[in-house]
Amino acid sequence: MENVQRRYFELGVALILYKWTVLRVAVENHWGGPDSGDKRDWLAGAVVDLFEDGSQVCEEDVEARLLQVMQDEFNVDVDDDSACENARDIMIIYQECRQGNYEPVTKLQLRHHAHSTTPIQIVVEGCDNPDDDDEASDASMEVDETTAEPQPLRGPVIDQDGFEMVQNRNGRKS
Template sequence: MQIDPADYIEAPEGVTTLRFNNEKQQAKFELGVCMAVYKWDELNTAVENSWGGPNSAEKRDWISGVVIDLFEENLVDVQLIEESLLYAMVDEFDTEIDNDSALEIAALVVKIYREIHLGQTATVDTMYEKFQAKQASRSSAAPVVIASDPNNPSDDDDDEDEEDEGQQAPALVQDDSMQVDDEPQGPIVDEDGFETVQRKGRRGGRR
């Protein structure tokens, strides 16, 4: 597709910004810009490889914001958007792009703006549906099942052991009526005059 870098959008006379007065249109346009930026393969490669550091994903969203802010002015051309994208890649990801990929994304942003201005949302809606489907396919990937290691039992086994311990029979309750008095008792004399010795657990006998 032939792209004209000089192609531009200009606000009507007396209007100082390209921002849509209709908030729904503005929101749809901002979504379209995000989808266009997320479509940029070179940027996605930089994010996936963390060329911009641990906050690479956040930097991609920041680039979307940079492009959106360009439309706060009353004139934007394709080349300005392209240069903004290329500068952001250098500043945030230390990466120089030597192909026309940024130019293609810039032209797509201009196309989206014009369509939103005419009340057409098919391009943005289609891009967003594809984006959602891609995200859903990632989140629905089969989870990894970790089998229990017999040499390294999990905490669940410990919990079962604790439950078994908790179900042990309660300790015997001491019954005073069954206790044997350890205190020696005094001599008992029977009716024949013999002294009887009391022993623990045994019946007394004569001596």
């Protein structure tokens, strides 16, 4: 998976997890302790990591990871089909991102912005192929290019190596 594809996939997974009602309730009520929000973000990374080693990942693998982390980190037994639905959505996002179609992620992001006071943003810090206009310059994708000046950020920012950047209370990168 190319860099831009990976970034959109990471964003898609995070957006799916942010809208998952069971996980949102667990985080809001600190069922995973005071670091519940960090555990949710870690879960997004753990799901993305399933796809990293090049092995074939199926919907059941993703569902198992979601259920395991919900049990281990939040002490929640998910009895409904929401983990299965989210696993299916994650697999769809993965396939679409691999094909260079970021529209499903963009739709999730727009829905998240419409229903949330804390939007998730992703910053694309350069592309492997600057000649490809479809990757990072399409204005409809709503991806912010970085500038030399620090800008206030409202959500997690992923750096070019795929790690979430730590921000201080003023919203500037530290």
